[in-house]
Amino acid sequence: MxxxxxxxxxxxxxxxxxxxxxxxxxxxxxxxxxxxxxxxxQARTMLAKVNAFRTxxxxxxxxxxxYQGTQAWAxxxxxxxxxxxxxxxxxxxxxxxxxxxxxAAEISVYYGADHTRPDGTSWRKAHTKYxxxxxxxxxxxxxxxxxxxxxxxxxEAFEWWLEANDPxxxxxxxxxxxxxxxxxxxxxxxxxxxxxxxxxxxxxRSAVISSRVTTVGTDDVTxxxxxxxxxxxxxxxxxxxASYVMDIGQKENVLCEGKLITTNHILSYEGxxxxxxxxxxxxxxxxxxxxxxxxVVSISGNTVTAQNTGxxxxxxxxxxxxxxxxxxxxQTDITGAAITLTQHxxxxxxxxxxxxxxxxxxxxxxxxxxPNDYTVSYLDNTAIxxxxxxxxxxxxxxxxxxxxxSIIDAADCKHNIVIDPAVAATCRRPAKTMGSHCxxxxxxxxxxxxxxxxxxHKEQMQTGLEPTxxxxxxxxxxxxxxCGEMIQAPVEIEPLGHDYPxxxxxxxxxxxxxxxxVCACTRCGEKKIDTTIYRPLTYILAKAAYTYNGKVQxxxxxxxxxxxxxxxxxxxxxSIPNGKNVGRxxxxxxxxSAAYAKQYKYLYYDILPKNTSAFTLTAAKKAFKVKxxxxxxxxxxxxxxxxxxxxxxxxxxxxxxxxxxxAATISKLTGGKKYYVxxxxxxxxxxxxxxxxxxxxxxxxxxxxxxx
Numbered sequence: 288m289x290x291x292x293x294x295x296x297x298x299x300x301x302x303x304x305x306x307x308x309x310x311x312x313x314x315x316x317x318x319x320x321x322x323x324x325x326x327x328x329q330a331r332t333m334l335a336k337v338n339a340f341r342t343x344x345x346x347x348x349x350x351x352x353x354y355q356g357t358q359a360w361a362x363x364x365x366x367x368x369x370x371x372x373x374x375x376x377x378x379x380x381x382x383x384x385x386x387x388x389x390x391a392a393e394i395s396v397y398y399g400a401d402h403t404r405p406d407g408t409s410w411r412k413a414h415t416k417y418x419x420x421x422x423x424x425x426x427x428x429x430x431x432x433x434x435x436x437x438x439x440x441x442x443e444a445f446e447w448w449l450e451a452n453d454p455x456x457x458x459x460x461x462x463x464x465x466x467x468x469x470x471x472x473x474x475x476x477x478x479x480x481x482x483x484x485x486x487x488x489x490x491x492r493s494a495v496i497s498s499r500v501t502t503v504g505t506d507d508v509t510x511x512x513x514x515x516x517x518x519x520x521x522x523x524x525x526x527x528x529a530s531y532v533m534d535i536g537q538k539e540n541v542l543c544e545g546k547l548i549t550t551n552h553i554l555s556y557e558g559x560x561x562x563x564x565x566x567x568x569x570x571x572x573x574x575x576x577x578x579x580x581x582x583v584v585s586i587s588g589n590t591v592t593a594q595n596t597g598x599x600x601x602x603x604x605x606x607x608x609x610x611x612x613x614x615x616x617x618q619t620d621i622t623g624a625a626i627t628l629t630q631h632x633x634x635x636x637x638x639x640x641x642x643x644x645x646x647x648x649x650x651x652x653x654x655x656x657x658p659n660d661y662t663v664s665y666l667d668n669t670a671i672x673x674x675x676x677x678x679x680x681x682x683x684x685x686x687x688x689x690x691x692x693s694i695i696d697a698a699d700c701k702h703n704i705v706i707d708p709a710v711a712a713t714c715r716r717p718a719k720t721m722g723s724h725c726x727x728x729x730x731x732x733x734x735x736x737x738x739x740x741x742x743x744h745k746e747q748m749q750t751g752l753e754p755t756x757x758x759x760x761x762x763x764x765x766x767x768x769x770c771g772e773m774i775q776a777p778v779e780i781e782p783l784g785h786d787y788p789x790x791x792x793x794x795x796x797x798x799x800x801x802x803x804x805v806c807a808c809t810r811c812g813e814k815k816i817d818t819t820i821y822r823p824l825t826y827i828l829a830k831a832a833y834t835y836n837g838k839v840q841x842x843x844x845x846x847x848x849x850x851x852x853x854x855x856x857x858x859x860x861x862s863i864p865n866g867k868n869v870g871r872x873x874x875x876x877x878x879x880s881a882a883y884a885k886q887y888k889y890l891y892y893d894i895l896p897k898n899t900s901a902f903t904l905t906a907a908k909k910a911f912k913v914k915x916x917x918x919x920x921x922x923x924x925x926x927x928x929x930x931x932x933x934x935x936x937x938x939x940x941x942x943x944x945x946x947x948x949x950a951a952t953i954s955k956l957t958g959g960k961k962y963y964v965x966x967x968x969x970x971x972x973x974x975x976x977x978x979x980x981x982x983x984x985x986x987x988x989x990x991x992x993x994x995x
Contacts, residue, residue, distance in 0.1 A: 958995030
């Protein structure tokens, strides 16, 4: 039973003018925390297998009988021929590995058929700097396997990506590892295990950014992944409990368990019953709490603190799903609260007038009440004897608590002597001697006296502030180090104003990077002129191919920059050869101007051979004959293509390598079947030291039925 699935290689772009990403509003993106484990020690062993494949060596752990003959091959685009390769080894890139590790965690959340990331953007967005938009070729293979360990998964993923039994359209992973379409020189792999599923990612790039080996831990990790709400299938929230009754100051951890399921299926495979089995991704989530009534409770994370009496409804929210949790906050009974008076001896001198001792604090357990939490009343607070202070709770508090105090005659005061400590002189006042007095009746036992004069100020210099182009500064100034009084005031210095250079700084554009024109202040860097010089991006030939007519033919050229505007002829010179005979002609473009650095770009155009003027078909037994007017000028031979289908799918092509032929018989056909036929000429020419075939356009199609 095969328990794995792989997705097709994403399209790789170099300087492409066609690119898109599935967008998402910022409000639709949420960050989920994915717990799993990386198996990078095993993932890095994949490098040897891929390089053995590229260089035609037998991969380690694989027998010869499973890899007979040349392995570095892939189908041509028509699926009619195996093209063989012998590539250089790829280098491991550790910067690229970090991206691969993030992508492996991402596909554990959303395993999209087009490699779309969980936040809804293109897979290319994971490459934030060294990407196709900045002139690099990049590619990605992904794979998932169930109930496998990371060691056996290396071989499983590698063999899946080989796609040896697939047609051209199904060999995108294989072509990626061979680098048949793009000049890859580096690679990195990642394996992320989550819920007993192993997610594999291979990334390829046309540059090596970091060859410095990094260490990756083997412990369980938590990886942050951005998720678009449109990929969420369902979410369940369960409060535990669903209601609370609290007192003022009480704290509770409000628990709400959440489980999220994404719309995709991490993998599909053929089960024992032959049906498709699908496993959705489940993610534990932590909801956000909000209160319907402000002031009743305060919320910090999942901790709720009762603040005021009343009722409120908490809403636990996650990804558009809400559940309600009721909270009731009761009044707190402060009976028995501890009352502390400002006169800590709780003794006061009789004056004949009512005495109102001040309350310093009221505490109830760990909670301190404010004066707004209670009212105060006094009893027996005039005559000599025992008086009472009573507080009565209000607002969030109920209940009554009392505190007794004594009123005595001054003659009966037993004195509570307190020391008035000596005071050192400062620049604001003279020194004072030590003294003492009774804290109850106020009797002075030792009088405090002033001695000497105030001290002189201690001048302390303060650093001035240098002016800037736009802001004022000031000179150094001084103040007293003891009292802070200013001694010498600062003097304001006017702003300097911007200092712009006489000549602008020009960074010329290249084929791969934009340039700029900058005029910036030499002091603060503020820009007065900041213009982008966009790099050349799109090269437009009036025609990329002509048909031979015995006359000189060549295309006109136009170039657009990365902003879509045409680049003027003053910035480049284009050498376009005069094409007359059938062949491929190289166009040389030299950029060299005040805006563009000296660099070359090469294009080509073709002059194709002229086709035959006409051909006829004659039916024969399980065959047909083709006869045509010879086309000997600027040709090497002919091609005849025939198919049972009018659109020429599954066609067979017959090549005649002599332009003197004017007839051919196509045999071994099925009698009674109708065949569609077309012709074209070709010429073998030398271009860049290699022989290539240039073909004329196909003739119109004709049909004929082979005789039985």
